[in-house]
Amino acid sequence: MDLVLVDKTDSLSKEQLEMVSSIIDFAAKNEEIKLPENTEMSVTFVNDEEIHQINKEHRQKDRPTDVISFALEEEDLSGFDFDLEELGLPRNIGDLFISVDRTKDQAAEFNHSFDRELGFLTIHGFLHLNGYDHMTPEDEKEMFDLQRKILNDYGLER
Numbered sequence: 001m002d003l004v005l006v007d008k009t010d011s012l013s014k015e016q017l018e019m020v021s022s023i024i025d026f027a028a029k030n031e032e033i034k035l036p037e038n039t040e041m042s043v044t045f046v047n048d049e050e051i052h053q054i055n056k057e058h059r060q061k062d063r064p065t066d067v068i069s070f071a072l073e074e075e076d077l078s079g080f081d082f083d084l085e086e087l088g089l090p091r092n093i094g095d096l097f098i099s100v101d102r103t104k105d106q107a108a109e110f111n112h113s114f115d116r117e118l119g120f121l122t123i124h125g126f127l128h129l130n131g132y133d134h135m136t137p138e139d140e141k142e143m144f145d146l147q148r149k150i151l152n153d154y155g156l157e158r
Contacts, residue, residue: 001024001025001028001037001040002038002040002090003024003025003043004040004042004043005042005045006043008050009046009047011100012100016115020118020119023123023154024041024122024126026153032146035130038091039092040090040093041092041095041129042095044095044096044098045100046097046099047100047101049064050097050099051065051097052064052065054097055068058070064101065099065102066106067096067097067098067099067102067122067125068096068097069095070095070096070097071093071094071131072092072095093129094129096122096125098118098121098125102121103118103121106121116151116158119151119156120151120156123147123151124147127143127147
């Protein structure tokens, strides 16, 4: 996985950034996902003010949020006559923005560690980049079950 991590808040430790990288690599190998090694994505850590602006501009929601996903592969590419992996080209699945402020607040609200909440938001956004959603009860169950399994298997249980 070619992963770019940007901490615009300068508040995350080296260990926390390594955990984010590690949990994404772990999830990318999950039986349900199985991403090619040369898959690319980015995660940018921001404050509430910046994620509020992103949320307002791109989702028309005038408030901060915890994680925003910008998937680059929302279209079905199965009808094309090429395969990125066969051509040796990287697959870029998109970008995540995570609010460190929301992460802190939600960790306190749900009475678990900052690292657990950071892992949760990372996997939640990662699954969105991989086509999972929670718009219907069935989709929500599928996404949240997989999210819980990845977090538990990785060792970030509630």
